[in-house]
Amino acid sequence: MxxxxxxxxxxxxxxxxxxxxxxxxxxxxxxxxxxxxxxxxxxxxxxxxxxxxxxxxxxxxxxxxxxxxxxxxxxxxxxxxxxxxxxxxxxxxxxxxxxxxxxxxxxxxxxxxxxxxxxxxxxxxxxxxxxxxRPFIPAVPGRREFTGRQLHTVQYRAPGEFAGQRVIVVGGGNSGAQIAADLAGTAELTWVTQRPPRYLADDIDGRALFDAATARRRALDSGRTDTGGVASLGDIVAVPPVRAARDAGFLMAKPMFTRLIATGIQWADGTRAEVDAVIWCTGxxxxxxxxxxxxxxxxxxxxxxxxxxxxxxxxxxxxxxxxxxxxxxxxxxxxxxxxxxxxxxxxxxxx
Known part of the structure; x- marks a missing residue:
């Protein structure tokens, strides 16, 4: 019809x-x-x-x-x-x-x-x-070799199912920081990011982000210098749970690993870590x-x-x-x- x-x-x-x-x-x-x-x-x-x-x-x-x-x-x-x-x-x-x-x-x-x-x-x-x-997972070498669990942000629900497990959270944006904070104290957490985490000032929330995005668009539309928008402020909004986990020392990010192996991950210098699950917070x-x-x-x-x-x-x-x-x-x-x-x-x- x-x-x-x-x-x-x-x-x-x-x-x-x-x-x-x-x-x-x-x-x-x-x-x-x-x-x-x-x-x-x-x-x-x-x-x-x-x-x-x-x-x-x-x-x-x-x-x-x-x-x-x-x-x-x-x-x-x-x-x-x-x-x-x-x-x-x-x-x-x-x-x-x-x-x-x-x-x-x-x-x-x-x-x-x-x-x-x-x-x-x-x-x-x-x-x-x-x-x-359309969740995105980067083409990291060894993804098919890894025998543990892999999931994306869209499949994560609550920390309880990972209690006592060795969990890698991948991603330096808001979802990565929030899910890492959610798992802190429940799982054996490792948080990895492409670059050191960039937190916005603790008093900044979505109101300021909207204003920054709007100001950037107006500047570009009028031919003025690019203000950088939200990206110039940082990558992570320090919402209360993230702030608490950060201040307690749970969110100590490590650099991105170079490959997955059967039982975990490996960094560029050959260092390895045993892992039960990888959560891809990669956009x-x-x-x-x-x-x-x-x-x-x-x-x-x-x-x-x-x-x-x-x-x-x-x-x-x-x-x-x-x-x-x-x-x-x-x-x-x-x-x-x-x-x-x-x-x-x-x-x-x-x-």
């Missing part, structure tokens, strides 16, 4: 909902296709102890402030899921769940979105697929497989954009993948502005 609508939004997480909010305000007919079977996007799959970097009011989608979580300055993932579910219901956003977008094709003046539940003929598409379904790639048929991706796997709009296919907008699709657009507070801009451009396209 083929359906028709003006806009198809692929992905029903925070970015897809922000797009839906602005499309609805402009009176644009649309549908939001979400592969998940419940609201909340990737937030419903995070590890148990994860908390936001910012207080609730600074972690809100357009039009609706996130309410504070009682007893928590920084809300946890369950609170975010509840907020997203309420947001979707409050604005009566047209989300269809359990629908997997398989491919997007050009179809004359339309785009055709093929799903596992039929196809959609549409005049514009917003890609809000995120990155959670993600954008989940852009449905757009392969459009042949838009460059060497780095990104689709070239001007703002959120794909340069080589102006009927496609990409939302929520990071600074290349809008300052801090992968965050709750940061996605609102690029979602509004995308909706306005789509409105112009349709009229």
């Amino acid at each position: 083929t359906h028709r609508t003006d806009v198809v939004v692929i992905g029903g997480g925070q970015s897809g909902l922000a797009a839906g909010y602005h499309l609805r305000r402009l009176g644009i007919e649309h549908v939001i296709l979400d592969a998940q079977t419940a609201p909340g996007g990737a937030w419903q799959h995070t590890w148990d102890s994860l908390h936001l970097f910012s207080p609730a009011p600074y972690s809100s989608l357009p039009g609706r402030l996130m309410p504070p979580q009682p007893g928590q300055l920084y809300p946890d993932a369950d609170h975010v899921v509840a907020y997203l579910a309420d947001y979707e219901k409050r604005y009566e956003l047209p989300v269809q769940r359990g629908v997997w977008a398989e491919s997007v094709h050009r179809d004359g003046e339309y785009l055709r979105v093929q799903t596992d539940c039929g196809s959609w003929q549409t005049r514009a598409v917003v890609s809000a697929t995120g990155t959670w379904t 993600f790639r954008p989940a852009l497989a449905p757009f392969s048929a459009l042949r838009l991706r460059g060497a780095r796997g990104h689709i070239a954009t001007e703002g959120t709009r794909a340069i080589d296919e102006p009927r496609l907008h990409l939302l929520g993948y990071g600074d290349w699709t809008g300052p801090a657009s992968a965050t709750l507070i940061g996605v609102g502005r690029p979602a509004r801009d995308a909706a306005l451009q789509i409105h112009d396209l349709l009229t």
Whole structure:
């Protein structure tokens, strides 16, 4: 069966909902296709102890402030899921769940979105697929030789299952620091990073990060000197659990090992360590497989954009993948502005 609508939004997480909010305000007919079977996007799959970097009011989608979580300055993932579910219901956003977008094709003046539940003929598409379904693990030699357990951030839930085990956490970003802190005192922990950890000042949270990202984008857009944005401040937000583990001496990072061996890891000088599990906190790639048929991706796997709009296919907008699709657009507070801009451009396209 083929359906028709003006806009198809692929992905029903925070970015897809922000797009839906602005499309609805402009009176644009649309549908939001979400592969998940419940609201909340990737937030419903995070590890148990994860908390936001910012207080609730600074972690809100357009039009609706996130309410504070009682007893928590920084809300946890369950609170975010509840907020997203309420947001979707409050604005009566047209989300269809359990629908997997398989491919997007050009179809004359339309785009055709093929799903596992039929196809959609549409005049514009917003890609809000995120990155959670595309975890990245570097090609470290010996990965197939290692006989212990290997998992990525997406598979980690709680420290209890690693009690007493020798665990290597790989990655010097926020997820690596937070998961290492989560395991401290439960597992025999080794934390390895490509470079010495760079902590942001203890009083900096997501509010300052959003401001830094926005200032960088404004500087670049106006031809002024690059401010460096968030990267100039550091790599790790010192949220309370990370700060506590760091100050207690648990987060003493070692340099990255050069290979895995059958029973553990080996550094460049030949030093070895026995390991039961390796947790790869090594980031993600954008989940852009449905757009392969459009042949838009460059060497780095990104689709070239001007703002959120794909340069080589102006009927496609990409939302929520990071600074290349809008300052801090992968965050709750940061996605609102690029979602509004995308909706306005789509409105112009349709009229």
